[in-house]
Amino acid sequence: MSELRQNFATKEWVVIATERARRPEEMASHHERKAVASFVANCPFCPGNEKLTPPEVLRVPTSTDVPWHARVVPNKFAALSREVQPTRTVHRSRRTVNGFGVHDVIVETPDHSQVMALMSDSYVTEILRIYKTRYDEISLDPRIALITIFKNHGPDAGTSLEHPHSQIIATPVISIQVRERFQQALRHFDDYGECMFCQMLEEELEEQTRIVAVSEHFVALEMYASPAPFCTHIYPRRHMASFGDVSAAEMNDMARMLRSTLAKLYHGLADPDFNFTIRSAPAESVGVKYFHWYLSIIPRLTRVAGFELGSGMFINTVLPEAAAEFLRKVDGDTVKNVATAAKT
Numbered sequence: 001m002s003e004l005r006q007n008f009a010t011k012e013w014v015v016i017a018t019e020r021a022r023r024p025e026e027m028a029s030h031h032e033r034k035a036v037a038s039f040v041a042n043c044p045f046c047p048g049n050e051k052l053t054p055p056e057v058l059r060v061p062t063s064t065d066v067p068w069h070a071r072v073v074p075n076k077f078a079a080l081s082r083e084v085q086p087t088r089t090v091h092r093s094r095r096t097v098n099g100f101g102v103h104d105v106i107v108e109t110p111d112h113s114q115v116m117a118l119m120s121d122s123y124v125t126e127i128l129r130i131y132k133t134r135y136d137e138i139s140l141d142p143r144i145a146l147i148t149i150f151k152n153h154g155p156d157a158g159t160s161l162e163h164p165h166s167q168i169i170a171t172p173v174i175s176i177q178v179r180e181r182f183q184q185a186l187r188h189f190d191d192y193g194e195c196m197f198c199q200m201l202e203e204e205l206e207e208q209t210r211i212v213a214v215s216e217h218f219v220a221l222e223m224y225a226s227p228a229p230f231c232t233h234i235y236p237r238r239h240m241a242s243f244g245d246v247s248a249a250e251m252n253d254m255a256r257m258l259r260s261t262l263a264k265l266y267h268g269l270a271d272p273d274f275n276f277t278i279r280s281a282p283a284e285s286v287g288v289k290y291f292h293w294y295l296s297i298i299p300r301l302t303r304v305a306g307f308e309l310g311s312g313m314f315i316n317t318v319l320p321e322a323a324a325e326f327l328r329k330v331d332g333d334t335v336k337n338v339a340t341a342a343k344t
């Protein structure tokens, strides 16, 4: 029987439609992935085309005498700009803050054809270190209220550029969605005296059915009320409100966990389009006891339609427990390119 489940963190309801349930393997992405060249002459992120982007904010390694592994550049078509002051105006029912903010692009590798799922762990660690360096720097700006780190992979995830990259957008305001999640977490802390995420992790580790993988410092799992098939969260096991609190040892472990989770999705579901985003405490709430940062991976296997838009409820056709069981069995450590494998 189908059932409605409530997301503990957002209080949103999800219809887990087991009546029309599909087996996890039937969800594999069906779009044809073409084999991609490792260098594309007119790609602004490929080596040799550095002049096509605004000047670098950060480069790894820092020396310009050696080829770069990764670069951070301001987005050429930035949604927000650092050059203006966030001035707020209120005119009757209209509230406006002018377009102040930071919009960085992280070019993850010089190789146009690379995917994060197949990179080495040390390369992913380097990318996460860049996230943290920029996160820490941007956090120091008192005009910033919220920093969002995210990656779009594939056209269904909204990416216009094929070259592997992630983005950071920092805004002078906090959305009602983030505010509401914080209030739920604070309310839970006031009622029970503990972090709701720490409590959930303890329960999930005990129950095991929705766990995808566990490492020394991180847990990857399917949410009980997962709004979409294979929506996978990675939580630090130690309580931390902000991504900026992660230690060097935890960073290495997180890179391994992220890379192998992405590889499980890549191999198990034939390289699906996906978004991932790091949900971290807003700048004003660093160190709070009631919020716990995490990374959320959302494979784009289904589309949001009228019911979702109208009701604010999602329909998920794959049982989270079945998705977890499926992903546990997929080998996340063997490197095999789906596009190349399809050709042979």
Ligand SMILES: [Zn+2]
Residues within 6 Å of the ligand: 039, 040, 043, 044, 045, 046, 111, 112, 163
């Ligand atoms: Zn490229």
Ligand SMILES: [Zn+2]
Residues within 6 Å of the ligand: 195, 196, 197, 198, 199, 238, 239, 240, 291, 292
């Ligand atoms: Zn916690």
